[in-house]
Amino acid sequence: MGLSASLPSLCSNPPLSSASSPSMLPSSSSHIADHPRDLTADLPDDLLVLIFHSLGSGDRKRCSLVCRRWLALDGQSRHRLSLDARADLLAAAPALFSRFEAVSKLALKCDRRSDSIGDEGLALISLRCPNLTRLKLRACRALTDDGMTALAKHCPNLRRFSCGSCAFGSKGIDAILSGCSLLEELSIKRLRGLADAIEPASPGVAAGSLRSVCLKELYNGQCFGPLIAGCRNLKTLKLFRCSGDWDPLLEQIASHVPGIVEIHLEKLQVSDRGLFALSACADLEVLHLVKTPECTDAGLALVAEKCLLLRKIHIDGWKTNRIGDAGLIAVAQGCLNLQELVLIGVNPTALSLGMIASNCRNLERLALCGSETFGDPEISCIAAKCMALKKLCIKGCPVSDHGMEALAGGCPNLVKIKVKKCKGVTTEGADWLRSSRGSLSVNLDPVGMVELHEGSISDSGMLAEQLAAMDLPSSSNGRSVLSKARVFMASTFRRWSYGNSISHHS
16 A cells, blocks of 8 residues: 555656746646656666565565566566465466566475375476575475475486475485586485485585585484485584484594585484594584484593684583583683684583683683573683674673673673673663773663563574574663663563552562
């Protein structure tokens, strides 16, 4: 409604001002009023396409309804499409993909309570989209291995494939790997057909092109072992909450894919045996150990000793105390290029943190969550020695206002700090720090405020996102609207509580 209401002003000549020169006035103003000219007709197609690409999804849909020209240009220039993949999509697919003939990135998502598109529908879509390079399938439970075979046949240029909560099995994945020689990224989550998998998946023609493999919440995920070990150019491996023993697979990776750069292991049956194998990967730069209770200081120490290029380390110790000062001291001694360190449920002391701060001169991002030993002495150590530190995130640690005072004169490059669920840090202490360092952005969530995600104290992904997303302007006046709202609510609540207590006692 808002767009259509503005169309007359967009497509007609603007009203002439009384100050206009008489020589510029048309001979008949009534002629212009009777026959308004569409000003957008002068815009070339390429310029309109650029404008469409800069719009959001909703605005672009509304623009396509303005006229036939805009409808045609929108269809010809739209490369990304997300569709509701219910069974009735089959009837609409021919007309839909005749309009969007340039689609190269497609997402098919179905509600779990609805019947999804089947093999016939996927075959028709893949036939209509020969230039498809990215495909995401979610909850398409009616798809079988035959549908995946048709997809691989008609879309050989596929580079990224992701599927979740689907019913086909390892043969369907094999079809993709055997038919798509340009495949670079493969992500598989909750694939139901793996329970009956007998033969392991092989890399096929994608062995030379595959760069990233992500497996999530899989039963019998070990059938992808030969696939991972056979991708000689694999750079990223992410394994999340997959059942079974993964130490043997990590040993295969170390011997067959030594050039791997990034490894994520979360809620996995992995021990020091697997870490010992990973220590042979000299090119390793990013390591995430999240809730792997069988990994200890010994495994981490060997990785830190051999993998000298490590620049990002995320550890969620799950409060098992099997990784502590000993492992972190090895990190300080071996990983001199360390730029980002996230410790969750780990209890480091000033001894290990001091060595990391002294040796790792490039450390820019540091996050500590749920640590029982990270207090004022430790934060003072960080403030005194971390010269390159830019972002600091502390959650659920026994720090106080005294620790915040140490930051006032330390960490000369610090621009952003986030403090959450730390009982000893008050709003007054944060305000003092903010006023002492005007260029420092201080984000404080008072303990008394209700949080939406209680119990997420050991969520490594969320803490890492918070650390990476601290991109507010480096000024106390540049805080986000949400941060300002939280501070306002907290101060209002304190004033209201104080007033009630006074009236109660009087």
